[in-house]
Amino acid sequence: MFNKSKTNNVNPTQAGEQAPDAEDLNNDVENEDELNEAVTQPATNAISQPTQRTSMMDMITTAATKPSILSEGFSFRGEIAAKGAIHVEGALNGQIQVDELTIGARGQVEGVVTCSSLHIKGKFSGTATCNELIVTSSASVDGHVVYQTLSVQKGASIKGELLLIK
Template sequence: MFDKAKPKEPQFGTTNRIVEGTIITGDINSKADFRLDGILVGNYTSSGKLVIGPSGEVQGDITCKNLDIEGKFTGKLQIAELLSVKSKAVIKGEVQTNKLAIEPGAVFEATCAMKSQLIPLTNDKSEKTA
């Protein structure tokens, strides 16, 4: 009697997943988080987090907010916040990130630019000389 249809909310917080054994050729654009255990030959763009699992591999460019990588990557990375490289990961190419964490054992054959989002400090106080 009082049942009303609830409006459907977007499924943010859920994770898209490409399983092991799947090969995708082309570009992926996603707003949600993503886990890749298969192979992507192409570019990936997201405002969320990407996890490349131990069997995952990307050959192309990645632009996202955060990236955890255990698999293989060849190309250019642009990470807005944190790039976390696990011990079994292999990265070859170019990396631009704000923060970087690399576990011992990882292969990191890349040029890396650390870009912080710091606000320049100004000194408004006048210095007095004695």
């Protein structure tokens, strides 16, 4: 289907050359359907084709469907504000404002957290405000957590205050 000779981005009619006819194209295509498609397609200059750019908001919206992951061995200190979910297997220290925060079994979060859903499997210390709080059997919580719905598994370590807000 492709000509094996050197190609460039210049339209042959722009360079003063004749555009290839159907017979010339017949040597480069394998069947009649490809030939008809090649003849009926207009020649285009690759430079004149507009490139579709994605806006920053489109990227943020797309990213919101997949969690951001802070891997084991990675440490972050600072402020995070994001739409969507964050999964922490490393260490996170600071002020976090996200839709969903999951602290993995090897993850550690210390600081002030504001989120819709907080799922703790690892260690959390600090202050959190969330709608849904899930504390698994491997979790360790040390601090003050305000929640609307709560689920705690047997074996979880909770030191501090859990406060129900309606």
